[in-house]
Amino acid sequence: MDYQIHIQKITDLQDELILHYASRDSIALRWLGGDVIEPGIVGSELDFDLEVDDGADGKYDQYFTPDEQLWRVTKKRYDNGDVIWQGFLLPESYNEPWDDPLFYVKFSAVDGLALLKGKYLPEDFYRKEKNVIEFISAALQLTGLEFNIFLDPAIRNHLKKKWHQIIHDGLHYADEDGNVDAYKILDSILKSMQCQLYQANGNWYVEGINKRQLITNEYDVYSISGVYLYTGNQTKNIKQLTYLPTPSINVEAPFKEVKVIHEASELKFPEGVAQEPEVTWDVSPNAQYNFYYSRFWSYNDYRPEVLVADDYLLLANYAQNSSFNPNRKIELKDKPYILKGWRVNITVEVELFFSEEIASPADSLLEKWIDLAKYRISLGNEVLFFNKNSTELSPERLIFDTSGKAEAELTFVAKQNGLLNVEFFEPTNDVIDTKVAAYKLTNLEVENSNQRQNDVYNVSIDENASTTKTIDLEISDDVSALSKCFYLEKIRETTPVNQEVFELDYLDFFTENNYNVFVLSIRDARLLDTNKDQAFYNTNDGNISPGLDFPLYNYEIIYNYLGSELMVLKVLQSETTYFPSRFVVKVQRIKPTTIDRAEWLKWTDDIYKLQQKPYGQIVAEIQQKLYRSKFLRIEATVDKPVKFNDIIRFKYQGEFKYFSISNCEWRPDDNTSTITMIENVYDGASFGNLKPYADAGDDKLLSSTGQSVTVSNAAAFDPDGTIDNIVWQKIAGPSGDVISNGNSLAPTFSNLTGDHYEYELTVTDNAGNTASNVLSIDRLTETSISFQVIPADSSITSSSGYYKETVKYKLIISPDLNLNEAINLFYNIHLDTEVSGTTTASLLIERNGQAFIWKIDVESNNTNPAIAGEKNETGIISYRKGDEIFITLFIEIDEDPQFSFSSYAQSRITFTNYETALGNVSLTGLQAFVEAYKQL
Numbered sequence: 001m002d003y004q005i006h007i008q009k010i011t012d013l014q015d016e017l018i019l020h021y022a023s024r025d026s027i028a029l030r031w032l033g034g035d036v037i038e039p040g041i042v043g044s045e046l047d048f049d050l051e052v053d054d055g056a057d058g059k060y061d062q063y064f065t066p067d068e069q070l071w072r073v074t075k076k077r078y079d080n081g082d083v084i085w086q087g088f089l090l091p092e093s094y095n096e097p098w099d100d101p102l103f104y105v106k107f108s109a110v111d112g113l114a115l116l117k118g119k120y121l122p123e124d125f126y127r128k129e130k131n132v133i134e135f136i137s138a139a140l141q142l143t144g145l146e147f148n149i150f151l152d153p154a155i156r157n158h159l160k161k162k163w164h165q166i167i168h169d170g171l172h173y174a175d176e177d178g179n180v181d182a183y184k185i186l187d188s189i190l191k192s193m194q195c196q197l198y199q200a201n202g203n204w205y206v207e208g209i210n211k212r213q214l215i216t217n218e219y220d221v222y223s224i225s226g227v228y229l230y231t232g233n234q235t236k237n238i239k240q241l242t243y244l245p246t247p248s249i250n251v252e253a254p255f256k257e258v259k260v261i262h263e264a265s266e267l268k269f270p271e272g273v274a275q276e277p278e279v280t281w282d283v284s285p286n287a288q289y290n291f292y293y294s295r296f297w298s299y300n301d302y303r304p305e306v307l308v309a310d311d312y313l314l315l316a317n318y319a320q321n322s323s324f325n326p327n328r329k330i331e332l333k334d335k336p337y338i339l340k341g342w343r344v345n346i347t348v349e350v351e352l353f354f355s356e357e358i359a360s361p362a363d364s365l366l367e368k369w370i371d372l373a374k375y376r377i378s379l380g381n382e383v384l385f386f387n388k389n390s391t392e393l394s395p396e397r398l399i400f401d402t403s404g405k406a407e408a409e410l411t412f413v414a415k416q417n418g419l420l421n422v423e424f425f426e427p428t429n430d431v432i433d434t435k436v437a438a439y440k441l442t443n444l445e446v447e448n449s450n451q452r453q454n455d456v457y458n459v460s461i462d463e464n465a466s467t468t469k470t471i472d473l474e475i476s477d478d479v480s481a482l483s484k485c486f487y488l489e490k491i492r493e494t495t496p497v498n499q500e501v502f503e504l505d506y507l508d509f510f511t512e513n514n515y516n517v518f519v520l521s522i523r524d525a526r527l528l529d530t531n532k533d534q535a536f537y538n539t540n541d542g543n544i545s546p547g548l549d550f551p552l553y554n555y556e557i558i559y560n561y562l563g564s565e566l567m568v569l570k571v572l573q574s575e576t577t578y579f580p581s582r583f584v585v586k587v588q589r590i591k592p593t594t595i596d597r598a599e600w601l602k603w604t605d606d607i608y609k610l611q612q613k614p615y616g617q618i619v620a621e622i623q624q625k626l627y628r629s630k631f632l633r634i635e636a637t638v639d640k641p642v643k644f645n646d647i648i649r650f651k652y653q654g655e656f657k658y659f660s661i662s663n664c665e666w667r668p669d670d671n672t673s674t675i676t677m678i679e680n681v682y683d684g685a686s687f688g689n690l691k692p693y694a695d696a697g698d699d700k701l702l703s704s705t706g707q708s709v710t711v712s713n714a715a716a717f718d719p720d721g722t723i724d725n726i727v728w729q730k731i732a733g734p735s736g737d738v739i740s741n742g743n744s745l746a747p748t749f750s751n752l753t754g755d756h757y758e759y760e761l762t763v764t765d766n767a768g769n770t771a772s773n774v775l776s777i778d779r780l781t782e783t784s785i786s787f788q789v790i791p792a793d794s795s796i797t798s799s800s801g802y803y804k805e806t807v808k809y810k811l812i813i814s815p816d817l818n819l820n821e822a823i824n825l826f827y828n829i830h831l832d833t834e835v836s837g838t839t840t841a842s843l844l845i846e847r848n849g850q851a852f853i854w855k856i857d858v859e860s861n862n863t864n865p866a867i868a869g870e871k872n873e874t875g876i877i878s879y880r881k882g883d884e885i886f887i888t889l890f891i892e893i894d895e896d897p898q899f900s901f902s903s904y905a906q907s908r909i910t911f912t913n914y915e916t917a918l919g920n921v922s923l924t925g926l927q928a929f930v931e932a933y934k935q936l
Contacts, residue, residue, distance in 0.1 A: 002078035003668050005048060007063065007089070010072050010144070025669050026106075029075065029085055031198060031644040033663040035633065036252075037209050037626075037678055039154075039191045041183070042198040042644065043113040046073060046087060049106045060105050063089055069144040073109035083202030084643070086145055087111040111199045112143030116183035126174035127533075129490040132189060133164040136197075137226035139186040140204055147204045148229070150219040154194035154208025154622055158602040158612045159595070160488050162220055163193075164228050168475070169492070172484045188484075192475035194622055200645045210607050210622050213660045213680035213687055215647055238658075239640060240649045244672065247636030249652070254630060256465040258623040260616045262455040262473040265482035267336060267344070267448040270296050274349075274444045276311040290314065291523035295333070295530045298589050299500050302328040302426050307440070308522065314353060315373070316438035317427050324374065324388065328426040333590055334492065335419035337479045337597050338379055342414045342448045346385075346422075348375060348396075349443035352404030352436045361402055365434065369400040373439040374425040377410065380418030385410055393844060393888060405442075411449075413848060415880065417598055420446065457620040461628050469623060477615040479597040486615065487600050494534070494588035502527055503538075504583040506569070516576065517561075518569045518583075525567035527585050529557040534588060537580035549584055550577060607682065607719045608693045625683040632679040634659065641666050642673035647680075658686065689767050692718040696761040696775035707752045709777055714745040718765040725764040731774070733757030755779040801895040811877075811885040826913040829873040832906040838894040841907040845877065846886045904935035 005027070026049040033042050050060055063071055071089040076082060087109040121138045130138075137149060153163055160166055168189070173180040190197050195206050204224075211217055215236055221229045273296045290305040294313050297304075304315045319328065338344060350373040358365075376386040377396070385396035387408075398406035427439055455476065478485035504527065508519035520528070528535055536549035555571040569583070602612035605622055613621075632652065642648070643666065648659040659677035666673045680687045697714040716723050728742045734754040741747045749759065757777040764770045793808040817823065833839035877885060891905035 003084065004076050004078050005046070006072075006074040006076065008072050008074070010070055010088075013072075025667060027668055029666045029668070031661070031664045033196075033198075033644070033661070033676070035662065035676060037196065037212050037660065037662050039194045039196055039209050041113050041187050041190060042196050044085065044087070044111045044199055044644070045090075046075060046085060046109045047106070048109075063107065065089065068115050069112070072144070085111070085199065086147075086202065087199075088144060112145060113197070113199075114183070116142055116186065117181055119182045120179050121170075121173075121182050121185065125170045126179050127170060129167050129169050129492055131164045131226075132166045132168050132193075132486065133222055133226045133228075135168060135170075135185060135189055136206065137222060137224060139182040141224055142182050145199070145204075146224045147199070147202055148224065149204045149206060149222040149226075150217075150234070151195075151206045151222065152208060152211045152214075152217040152219050153206070153606055154210050155603050155615065155618050156606045156609075157486075157488065157599075158604055159599050162228065164220075164222070164226070165488070166486050167488065167490055168484075168486060169481065188474050192473060192484075192486075194619055198644050200643050205645060208606060208622075210605065210626065210682060213647075213658070213678075213682065215658070215687070236645055236647050237643075238647045238649055239642065241636075241638035241640055241642070244637045244639060247634050250633040250635070252631050252633050253467070254462040254465050255467050255469045255623075255627045256462060257458055257460045257468050258620050258627070259468060259470045260457040260459075260473050260620040260623070261470065262476035262478075262616050263483060264454050265478055265480045265485075267338075267342075267446055267480060268482070269332075269336065269444055269446055270334060272296060273332075274313060274441045276306055291521075291526040293500075293502070293527050293530070293587065297330040298333045299587075300327055300329050300331070302330060303500070304330060306526075312351075312440040312442055314438050314440050315424055315427060316353070317429050319426070321426065321428050324428055325426065329423050331423040332421055335421050335590075336446065337481070338414045338418060338420050339479060339598070340414050340417050343450050344412055344414060344420070345447050345449050346377060346410040347443060347445040348398075348408045348410070349441075350398065350406055351440045351442050352400060353438040353440055354404065354435050355437040356435055358404075358435055366400060366402070368434050369404070369406075369436065371398050372400075372427055372434065372436055373398055373406070373441075374427070376423045376425075378421045378423075379412075379414060380416060382416070382418075384412050389842065391842070391844065391890065393846075395849075404436075407443075411849075415878065417596060455614070455616050457614070457616040459620040459624040461624055469627070471619065471623065473616055473619055476619075477600045477603065479600055485600075487597070488595050489593045491590070491593060493591045495591040496586065496588055498589055500587040502585040502587065504528070504585065506580075506583065511573075512570070514573050515570050516573050516579075518571075518580070520557075520567050520569055522559075522567050524583070525557050525559065525569070528555070528569060528583060531585050531587060534586050536584040536586065537576065537578075538582045538584060539578035540581040549586075552576070552580075552583065607690070609717050609719075610693055610695055610715050626681075629681060629684045631681045632657065632659070633662075633676065635676050637672060637674045639672060641668060641671055642675050648675075648677050650677075658688075685769070688720050689769065690718070690720045691769045692716060692721075692723060692763050692765040692771045694761050694763045694771040694773045696759070696773040699776040699778070702752060702777060702779040704779065706779070708748060708750040709752065710748045711746055711775065714761060714775075716745060716761075716763040716771075718763075721766040723763050724766050727762045727764075729760050729762065731758050731760050733777075749777065752777065752779075802893065804892045806888065806890055808886055808888045811879070811887065813879055817879070817881045823879050824915045825877045825879060825911055826915075827875055827877065828910045828912055829871075829875070830906070830908045830910070831871040831873075832904075833870070834904050838892070839903050839905045840890065840892040841905045842890045843907050843909060844888040844890070846888070847877075848884055 026047070028047045029044065031042055031044045065071060068090070069088050073087050073089060074083060075085040077084060090108040090110050116139060119142045125135065125138060140149065151163060157166060173185055186197070190206070194210070195208050196212060197204065197206050207217065215238065216233055218231060218233050220231050223229055272294070276294065290308050292303050292305045294306055304313055306312070307314050321328070352369060352372060371387045371390055374388055377384045387394065387396040387398055390397040395410055396408050398408055400406040422444065424441060427436070475484045475486060477487070481487055481491055504520070504524040506518040506520055510517050535552040535555070537552050538549060552571070554575050555569055558568050558570055560566070561568045601614050603615045603618045604611040604613070605618050611618070634650065642661065642664055644661050644664050646661060648661070650657055650659055658680040660680055661675055662678050663676035664673060683690055685691065693716065695715045697711050700709045702709065716726065726743050726745060728739055728747050730737060730739070733756060736751055736753060737757065738750045739747055740750065749757065755778065759775045760772055761775065762770055762772045791807070791809060795806045797804040813823065829843055831841040831843065833841050879885065887909055889907040891907050893903045893905050895903045
């Protein structure tokens with residue numbers, strides 16, 4: 001087969017090719033792999049020379065260039081023009097002898113992958129979330145080779161099957177030391193995906209290391225710009241070779257174990273959530289006001305300021321509200337995700353901001369300061385802590401010291417997966433003579449107290465082996481999204497719904513060379529600096545419709561411009577189509593996600609396709625399947641051209657085996673190749689003979705009278721053939737049962753009169769290999785659970801005209817539930833007071849030491865005897881095994897002696913219903929209620 005090498009100037013590809021001659025045996029095409037198939041970038045290069053037959057100096061110096069993408073080199077088949085390989089002349093790779101009538105000038109061309117070192121992706125890749133294919137394609141575009149990308153991945157998510165649906169955050173590649181270059185980003189992603197990238201046949205190939213050994217691959221095909229085109233099959237060439245010298249055959253031993261480590265992210269709020277990170281300006285002493293908008297919060301009809309003096313977030317009473325308004329608040333913009341079972345610690349620290357200096361506040365004033373800073377903490381839809389109307393028993397209560405500082409240390413164990421939200425509310429001026437103008441949020445921290453240092457996955461392979469393979473997995477799955485990870489939805493994507501719009505007028509304007517320079521207040525400069533993706537400008541151009549906003553790109557905010565006190569926006573005149581009359585910032589909220597982050601943790605080896613396991617576990621199991629048994633590695637020189645994606649057929653010990661290429665050099669002049677090839681063994685077998693996979697589905701529960709079960713979610717798959725036989729067989733349980741459709745994945749088991757059965761699913765593939773899995777069926781028997789509310793503590797304070805009572809009860813479920821089971825108890829709360837002086841009725845519910853429901857009390861302080869207070873609330877308490885639930889009732893009466901009739905207060909809770917998924921369970925004693933009641 002004959003080949004040509006074309007050298008073309010990229011700026012004039014239509015220029016007529018000039019015929020040159022090369023010396024014999026000078027051409028070599030190399031794929032720079034290794035001794036084994038490992039994930040990452042496999043670069044390639046082409047070496048050749050050009051003949052000089054007249055002794056002329058510098059005959060080919062036109063090909064000498066510092067531009068690494070000026071001269072494109074293409075190796076093609078002569079007969080049909082198919083591209084075998086393409087690259088660019090390596091910069092400054094010109095070498096010729098001197099003073100010789102016939103000599104050859106040596107050149108090297110590379111595919112551009114190694115030259116990605118020191119090159120960078122477009123700037124928005126370091127600021128935004130992109131899908132994984134966008135990262136790969138953006139890096140490959142920098143090579144200058146516009147090939148399609150053929151992807152056959154090692155791993156897929158069970159929910160999002162295509163890798164252009166998997167998200168990755170570019171913020172991880174930007175830091176104070178500069179952006180990470182394209183080569184490191186690409187290599188990091190490929191190694192984490194357990195894929196190799198290489199060029200062959202005019203395409204970029206991204207193949208899982210468990211797929212390199214397949215003869216036929218199913219590829220998801222993308223354009224060089226990352227657009228999904230189609231999915232299709234492609235079969236590799238199978239070659240049987242003649243070996244020139246005797247090949248060297250190595251037997252590689254299995255590993256003892258594989259350990260995969262991913263550095264676990266720490267649960268935390270973003271830096272700057274309470275205090276803006278260190279800023280870079282020298283603040284003018286003449287600054288007229290603070291700046292508002294901290295970028296970590298969403299706003300609900302309320303915009304706190306950041307104090308220029310100390311950068312703390314300040315919440316003041318702008319509207320002069322005398323009563324609590326739950327709609328005027330801030331809440332976390334980027335809410336951390338909590339997994340069920342995490343023990344979470346939260347620290348809240350605030351400081352009062354006084355309207356006048358207070359030397360030593362009296363105790364009566366300190367008492368009025370309690371909980372002036374209102375906050376609420378929720379997990380999903382469940383309120384965990386809320387300090388409105390808190391009492392001495394409330395862990396979230398804020399008690400201020402004489403300097404106006406208060407702190408709350410809060411702990412809870414998550415009973416569900418969900419997003420953690422923190423809300424702070426605008427303070428009110430309803431407390432007389434507190435001398436408090438606002439409060440500062442001085443610290444807000446969160447941590448997972450049972451946090452693992454790392455995610456570690458160990459898989460044993462051969463206990464008799466001596467070598468352990470350790471993989472530091474740079475990118476994995478992570479529900480917090482704080483580490484480098486793969487995930488299923490953009491979590492920083494914004495939506496214009498309920499956006500906050502800031503209109504900013506500039507103070508002055510001048511020009512500088514080709515720039516427009518606008519003088520701003522420090523407030524407006526900071527707002528534009530931290531919202532560059534959401535900045536616009538208005539124009540008063542008479543030819544433009546008023547109110548039209550134009551996006552503002554590529555501007556720079558400069559603090560203390562040229563050493564002055566000016567804060568400016570500097571933008572190229574060409575960046576603004578029309579002259580701005582003012583600037584607009586549209587601060588958008590985070591778009592709600594629709595996929596539970598628990599789905600991020602469900603991945604599968606794409607050979608077997610059916611597992612749902614954490615990403616690091618799948619990586620460990622792929623390595624286990626590759627190295628669980630001994631395999632052959634052969635180094636040889638052969639008599640045929642070999643490319644990196646060929647499959648080699650080799651006879652050893654009387655049996656034909658198949659090998660994939662891990663390293664290759666092809667010399668087309670003499671049609672020989674030097675190769676390293678690895679035996680195609682996976683999961684202890686050669687491809688074409690892999691074991692199938694079987695899953696009998698979820699275990700089943702029978703009701704007390706049920707006698708039939710139909711399986712609906714069993715599955716079977718053969719990675720290199722077909723499932724030819726399916727059999728279900730009972731392996732445990734009494735006789736008399738009947739199996740229908742026992743040769744399908746949806747059998748029915750009937751006449752089940754016993755309490756426990758086990759059925760084994762066995763599948764056989766077309767090569768005779770089998771796999772099995774067991775389904776258990778258990779009967780739920782009638783269970784009676786008793787419900788009690790028993791006294792736990794009480795206290796009474798009584799004097800003439802005054803009465804205060806606290807009664808604490810404990811909720812008892814007996815016998816206790818099984819692990820992971822739950823009962824939801826529905827309740828009604830009745831709070832009732834009648835006023836002669838001051839009366840209060842309230843109620844607190846605590847679970848495992850934490851106040852998780854604090855109902856607003858009914859309180860009156862009025863001398864009008866016609867006024868009474870009453871409140872009825874309903875809700876649900878979810879009880880799980882081991883929970884301790886306490887209910888505390890409060891009443892307080894302070895009767896005004898000027899009235900002759902008596903005051904009363906009543907606090908009561910009644911349990912009305914329940915629900916459970918435990919089968920036939922009855923709950924007795926449900927109508928129990930407890931109350932505290934007193935009339936003076």
